[in-house]
Amino acid sequence: MKKIGHKIFATMLAFVVLFSTLSFTIDMHFCGGSLVDTAIFQKAKTCQMSMQTTSKNTECSAVKKNCCNDEQLVVDGQDELHQNSHHISFGQQLFVTAFVYTYSSLFETINKEETNYQDYRSPLVVQELYKLDETYLI
Numbered sequence: 001m002k003k004i005g006h007k008i009f010a011t012m013l014a015f016v017v018l019f020s021t022l023s024f025t026i027d028m029h030f031c032g033g034s035l036v037d038t039a040i041f042q043k044a045k046t047c048q049m050s051m052q053t054t055s056k057n058t059e060c061s062a063v064k065k066n067c068c069n070d071e072q073l074v075v076d077g078q079d080e081l082h083q084n085s086h087h088i089s090f091g092q093q094l095f096v097t098a099f100v101y102t103y104s105s106l107f108e109t110i111n112k113e114e115t116n117y118q119d120y121r122s123p124l125v126v127q128e129l130y131k132l133d134e135t136y137l138i
Helices: 002-021 088-105 129-133
Strands: 026-030 034-040 068-075
Touching: none
Parallel strands: none
Antiparallel strands: 026 034, 026 068
């Protein structure tokens, strides 16, 4: 579940970077004060002033040339992206590598099958000495 959460979060951050650097234009065509067409990434289609539109004493026709206008909304993305590089001294690099190496060695498992005394034979006990002297430590 944790891996899926990390993948989703990484994908969301990638989209944030993509959309923050993306720039686009929205083109709008108005005729007689009303919006006729909008387009993203391309030019909006014009009405060629052939439509008869009435809206509060404003008529759009081929005779009136000033009733149509085009507006363009430009959304600029971030142009300058730079990686933040921190300069780490050699001593700091040495400390980090030593720390990582010793920290990772804490979790190494020891093979229980590897024993050095596997072939060792214990000496034969002839008599038990504590029974001979009958001294017991309590």
